[in-house]
Structures are given as C-alpha cells and as structure tokens.
Amino acid sequence: MNSDIETSEFTGQETLEWVSFPMRERPKATVALVVIMLVSSFAASVMMENVWWGVIGLALLFLSMWNYFLPVQFVMDSKGVRKRSPFGTEVRKWEEVRSIVPDANGVLLSPFKEPTRLAKFRGLSVQYSGNREEVLEFIRARIRS
Numbered sequence: 001m002n003s004d005i006e007t008s009e010f011t012g013q014e015t016l017e018w019v020s021f022p023m024r025e026r027p028k029a030t031v032a033l034v035v036i037m038l039v040s041s042f043a044a045s046v047m048m049e050n051v052w053w054g055v056i057g058l059a060l061l062f063l064s065m066w067n068y069f070l071p072v073q074f075v076m077d078s079k080g081v082r083k084r085s086p087f088g089t090e091v092r093k094w095e096e097v098r099s100i101v102p103d104a105n106g107v108l109l110s111p112f113k114e115p116t117r118l119a120k121f122r123g124l125s126v127q128y129s130g131n132r133e134e135v136l137e138f139i140r141a142r143i144r145s
Helices: 027-048 051-064 132-140
Strands: 004-007 014-020 072-076 080-085 088-093 099-102 106-110 124-127
Touching: 014 132, 027 051, 072 124, 072 132, 080 124, 099 132, 106 132
Parallel strands: none
Antiparallel strands: 004 014, 014 072, 072 080, 080 088, 099 106, 106 124
C-alpha cells in the first residue's frame, strides 16, 4: 500500500497521501496495452502507407491513456483533495463535493447531488492504489450527504 495517513505536527490535521501509478502496479496489463498500442500504430502506418500516421496514432493513444502511464499524486486533508500530475494540479474542497461514485479503480467526486453525465467532466476522479477502503473512509468522513 502506498498511502499514509499522517497527522501534521504543525496543524494537527490528518492527511492521506499516495501516488497512483497503474503502469507499475499492473505489469501484465501494461505489457498487453503497449502491445495493442504498437500493433494498432503499425497497422495505421501500413494501411495509410505513411509512417507518420502510426506515430500520430501512437501519440494520441498515449495521450488518451496518460493517467495510466504517468504517476499521479493525491493528497487529502481536512480542506479537500489535491491531484497533482505532470499536466497540472486540480483541487476540490469538500464543500464542493455533493456525491461520490466509487468503482473498482477509483472514486469520482461529483459536484452534483444526483447522478448525471456531466459529473465525469465537472467532478474529480481519484484513483486507488491498493488503498480503496482507506480512501473511501476518509472521503465519507468529510463530505455532507
């Protein structure tokens, strides 16, 4: 488990910190995914008779799967959640979270009280890293239902 619940000696607040890095956590799935991406890119190059179509395809596939291939750091404290990735930092305060939608790989912190398709775009996706129960317990203790 890569997460730690700590109490800050300065503020006395509990924090939960971890890094989600699915590529390292699931090596067999990573090999399969890379093979599929390479085969698809090669097929695009052959079918279009130009190697650049394969390169562009591979780049687009990588960018669409960035949260699988690159590490993401999560920090939860009494104020909210911070998600730091190579593309920037997202912050959500607990007051902004109206509902949660847990699944096998993570939990979606939604600004909507009822389920809606907009939640994926307006909410914050938090991935587990072998710490599902810790994360859900920490979140449920801090949001208003």
